[in-house]
Amino acid sequence: MEYSRIRDTCRNCAVWTSQLEPQLEHQIIQHNQRAGVIVSSGDLAIQGVTRHQAGNYTCTASNVEGDGDSNVVELKVMCKYTNSE
Numbered sequence: 302m303e304y305s306r307i308r309d310t311c312r313n314c315a316v317w318t319s320q321l322e323p324q325l326e327h328q329i330i331q332h333n334q335r336a337g338v339i340v341s342s343g344d345l346a347i348q349g350v351t352r353h354q355a356g357n358y359t360c361t362a363s364n365v366e367g368d369g370d371s372n373v374v375e376l377k378v379m380c381k382y383t384n385s386e
Contacts, residue, residue: 323358324361325358326356
């Protein structure tokens with residue numbers, strides 16, 4: 302999945318909004334630069350993606366008129382299987 306697709310999901314729902322909240326499986330994603338999760342101005346960047354970050358991403362835009370949700374973007378993380386033995 303390309304980063305730009307998730308970014309576009311949030312930007313496309315950002316018309317006349319006062320708040321944007323990216324979400325993974327209906328849980329709001331918090332900015333945590335130390336963990337490589339950057340939320341800024343409707344953009345979501347995840348550095349060093351792991352399989353635990355796979356799932357359905359959406360963006361909720363809120364303003365005085367109410368809330369609106371973007372389309373779902375599914376992030377699939379493909380990783381090499383390693384046997385730790």
